[in-house]
Every structure is written in structure tokens, then in C-alpha cells.
Amino acid sequence: MALRVYNTLTGKKEEFVPLEPNKVKMYVCGVTVYDHCHIGHARANVVFDMIYRYLKYAGYEVTYVRNYTDIDDKIINRANRDGIPWNELSERFIVEFDRDMAALGLELPTHQPKATEHIPEIIAIVARLVEKGHAYAVDGDVYFRVATFGDYLKLSGRNLEEMQAGARVEVDERKENPMDFALWKGVKPGEPSWDSPWGAGRPGWHIECSAMSMKFLGETFDIHGGGKDLVFPHHENEIAQSEAANGAPFVNYWLHNGFVNINSEKMSKSLGNFFTIKEVLKEYDAEVLRFFLLSAHYRSPIDFCDQNLFEADAGLERIYKGLAEIHRLLATEPGDGGEPADEGRELEERVAGVRERFREAMNDDFNTALAIAGVFDLIRLVNRVVAEVPLPGSRLRQLLEEARTAVGEIAGVLGIFTSLPTEYLERIKLQKSAGLAIAAEEIEALIIERAGARKEKNFGRSDEIRDYLLMRNIELKDSPQGTTWTVK
């Protein structure tokens, strides 16, 4: 089955056909670097990281561009408020962005251009638009003339009249049309500026993405991504600028990820209900967060709340426990424990089909929820086989090995289950232990005492110790290898 993607431009799922066979050119709007990234940025970037990885897995040679918008009103305002130079602020938050993305386990895009390093390219596009009559200069500003671009609003499916009727913004009398937007902003006192044919000034928002995508990907490219909120005006304006300037189609497939809500409410600064990535990663492991973000389809809204993160944590732990079991078995000497006919055959079929199932899910507009369900199915079957055949023979061992490899490949695309299972479980245990009112040494000592009591069949004392620990959120697990503990 071929890859199908939902294209915002057509409102339909379409078969993905790249401009050049086996090559994909993809641009994703990065961030305006004026503050720490929040959980919404995490989703957008994790989603497109997953898409980037899957396209590569599917055999495409991908050129992935993600920009930094490092000059903008918000940067200037914030820098003024903090009393620091604007570029000091933007540079600082570029570093912070990179840190957050690294913490989330993202792969680096092919290119990460900055707006301020492309001022000549920006000016060139604006000049061409003015030349072609698609833009006009007023008092040092340059505006895009929306009336000259017949396809304006084709992405968001609106029309100009209705937009104007519902407009909530003050009308700038200098604009020919209230919907005309700034390509270039004339300098104001105390603001950074660059020389241009229209006087000193700086780029408007939107134009930097047209300039950088064109430079790295050409006039027409395959995929442009970003959050749903960028459809209008940002992406709409990018289309207008780029297509009017080049006279060529800008992008073939527009992909937009859904929002993150917080406890079912829209995340917003006025409600004060947003979390930065750094805050969230103090509470939850990055892999748990990533698992949570990929457990729903990328276009659906997703609700960030303790219950859902708890479920993600539990689900991920289940998979890692299964993987840990495979690792443990394969590290032991081969047994002659037989090859149970039914389970063996079922496992054989499941392992043989797991990649195909994964591809089918991902080919359907990157259905990561379905892809993850496939992993759960495999893990359940592995657990069953392992429970029934404690010492698997060579054929079963081979199947387990193959299962591990297949999950490893899937893990590489999703960016989850990528840790060594025992390391992950240990990491989670450690993190959860931090909040305990009991020291690990005390727990260990009690486990030793309990082992003694059990040896003497003093189950009263044994259970007393277990209950004592359970009240402190410590769960014990007895096995032939001894007793281990986990944090509930």
C-alpha cells in the first residue's frame, strides 16, 4: 500500500507522490525564538520528527528544513522588557530550543536556517513582488496586495469578504485592502534594521519562510508542515508570497498537527495553563511524553492531563517489560524446552507480519496509534510464549530475536522503545523513587529480613513487611531469581 497523507489544501487523504522519485523535500515551521518552548511545540516537533523518520524508513531521501524565526515583534518586545539586546535574546532561545528538542530525542533536520541570515534573499523576493505589482511600498513598509492573488485563502478555505466582515483588527488606512499584510516593516526607533530599497527595516512575519524554503528546497517542494494554528494567516501568506513571486506552485502537500489541550481546555497564556517542555520533563520521562504524543493520531486534539500521562507511562512500561523479558531469555543458555506448536506458529506469523502491519498503519496518514497497537499485540504474544516455554529452544529463540529486531526498527521510527529495556525500567524506578518517603537501603534491608522470614515459613512477618512497603508505594515481586521491588 502506498503512502497516503491528509492534505490541508484539498481536505482529503491523497496518495503521496513526490516531485522527484524517492526524494522528499520537506519544510516545517520552527519557532519564533523569544521564550521557552511549551508542550504544544513538543507535539509539533515530535510529530514531524516521526514523519521525517518514517519517510526515511520508507526509503526516501529526505531533505528536511526547519527554521528559526529570529527577528520578529515578539523578540523585540521581550528583549526591551528584559533590557537586553534583541539578538542576545534570540540566540539564547535558539540554544534553549535545541536543548528541548535534544531532550525529546529528535533527530536533527538537514538544515536549520535562521531568518536573519537570509535578509538578502528576503529582500529579493519582496523586490520581485513589488516589480510584478503584487506588493506596494508605503512609508518604508511594504505590503502584499492580496487582491492580485486570485488563490488567496485557498488553504484555509475562506473568502476575503467574510474575513473582512468578521475582522476584529483595526484597519490600517495606509493599506489598500485591510487584508494586505506586511512583507517588510520600516524601522522604528530602537529597533534592529537592515538596508533595503525601501529604506532601513526588517522582514515581516511569513516572508522568512518563503525565502528559506525557496533557498533550500526550490520554488516548489513536497511537504510543508506546522501546527494547525498556522494555516491562517501564516501559511496562507506564505503561499501568496511564494506563488506570486515565482509563478509556480509552492507546496504539494500541507500537513498540520492538532493542538494540545490542558485538562480539556485550550492551552493559553491568559488561562495560565501552559507547561514548558522543561517543566514537563521534570515530571515525566521524555519517552513517556513522546509515547503520549504519538498514542493519538497527529491531527486529533490531544489532552495533556495526569490521567493520560499515567496511562502512557503504564503502557510504555508494559512494552519495556516484555522487551526486557526477551533480552533476559536471549542472554541465557539455549534450552531444549521444546517448541510449542501453536504458540510457535502464531509467533512466527506475527513476527513475519509485524513490519507489514506497521507500514500499513503508517502509510495511512501516519497512524501511530495503530502502529503502537501492533507492538502491543506482539508483546502480548511474546509474553505468552515466554510464560509457557521458560527455556525456549533454538527456533523460538530465533523468533524472539526477530521480534526484538522488528520492534527495534519500529522504535527507530517512532523514537520510543529505543532504550535498553533494563536501563529504561531502572531509569523510571529511580525517577519514581525520588518522591518516596523511604530510603532504598531500608527497602533492601526489609527485603532481606522478609526473605529470612519466608525461609522459616513465617508468612505473618513476611506479609507484614510487604504490606508495610505497599503502604509506602513499594511493590514487591518474588521470583526464582529473588525479590525485586518497584514503585507503584
Next chain:
RNA sequence: GGCGGCGUAGCCAAGUGGUAAGGCAGAGGUCUGCAAAACCUUUAUCCCCCGGUUCAAAUCCGGGCGCCGCCUCCA
């Protein structure tokens, strides 16, 4: 007001014509001294409601109700 989306078990969540994936939580069972983990069974006669199309609809069409997003900076 305009545009778009959503409504599937206690919760999260797949599923766009063929008779309801997966996870979390719950119940029963196997295992265990008892537990935990794991496994097995079980939890939606039905997919917001009402009509219609069809041999067949959660899936298509019409109407209604409810929720949400965008239209202003925003992933």
C-alpha cells in the same frame, strides 16, 4: 456571523460500506505460601439523536443536539 473539525465502552483511542483494534482501569481464572508481574476469559448487540440510501452503515446523504478550533500573536 463565516470557515473547519469532533461526538466510539468507566477513561484514553484506532476504525470512511461488510458486521466494533489496542491501551489504562475493573471483574473472574491460571501461576504463587499469599501476592505482584505475566497469561487466559470478561467489560460497547452496538458507535450522540432522528430520518434516508444500500443486500449490508459507526462508516455515505439530510436534519437535529452537544463540544471544540480558527477568523488577533500562537505548534
